[in-house]
Amino acid sequence: MFTCMTSSPEETGHLAELVGQKIREGTVLCLEGDLGAGKTLFVQSLAKTLGVEGDVTSPTFNLMNVYEGICRIYHFDLYRLETEEELDDIGFYEYTEEPEGIVVIEWPDKFPESLPDDYIEVRIRKLGEDSDERQIDFSSIGEKNQEFIKELEDFVHTGH
């Protein structure tokens, strides 16, 4: 696990860009953080780095967006879901088990038992109510991404 501090939306966006430069196909990224923490900004910046040209917004009502970049990006928002059965209804596991492309999940903490065995957790914390300061924690859940998270840590801290 490693932590980054940012002090503006631009810096948070830049961090997401760095993640976008390193992320590998087949990765699931779970994005936690309160409303207004900057989750959507993070995904937008990540998607843009991956070559997505159109709009990127959280699929709070349509539950999943698919973007075409250098690979496909599946963007879930679980905020509105109430029961685990609804995950079946949207074919959630078909995308998150052995994923093709990149899967981004907002509000993953609503269904902790339904997440895949391997994923990268990104937790964005607001430091103070009206502050632009953010603490962003990256951790790897499961074995698969351990090495990647170390590489990513080096990359965001040293630039290579």
Added chain:
Amino acid sequence: MSILAIDTATQVSSVAVADEGRLLSELTMQGKLTHSETLLPHIEQVLKMAAVNKEDLTGIAISNGPGSFTGLRIGLAAAKAMSYALHIPLVGVSTLKALAYQLPVPGVRLMCLLDAQKGNAYVESYRWQDSLLQLAEAVKVAKISDIVAGCGKLNEQVILLGDAVQKKIVGKMELPENVQAAMPHLMMPRAAAVAMLGLRELAAGHTDNVMDLEPVYIRRSEAEVLWEKRHPEEAKPTKPTEEM
């Protein structure tokens, strides 16, 4: 009497045109494109290859699960729309039965496994007897590792079919001595088998209602879910604790 058959229950996209005695055309692929992109162009193509106008179709057979939730809905939506617009009968065919129909081998148990995620499969088994396909054990959801172990205890040869075999078993699990996986080209669903089963159903006068035919979604019963909630120590919880 030419019918169109569709199978999008797994990652395989398969469409076929057939009449009673012949498979006229079939297009089967397993690629990265999603069914929503491939299905309609493929239907157009198989009709063209078979030299059958869509107006001349006399029925549609759809593989209606169990299987991928999104895949099934894409296939069913297309089949229903065509059935409705062309005023021709629609018949749903079990994806599991269609798999077993591909391998008419007597003396073995055909174990059909479709991926149900989280290490589970929808499983149903069949035997061929007197040239007829007989159900051996009706569909249930079970852990794939338990299914394979269970096959090892059967006192007969077992052949495994279905996408769960391709995804979760071949090269990943040791198989008991009496169990083998079907060859790759026979393992996955094909619309040809759906067509042949569909033709028989239609000839027997069995049709489904275009307004209320639903994909077969098999879920754990309410009772099972409730039991696990009450006995969390004996079952891995499948629901977040903040609920209810």
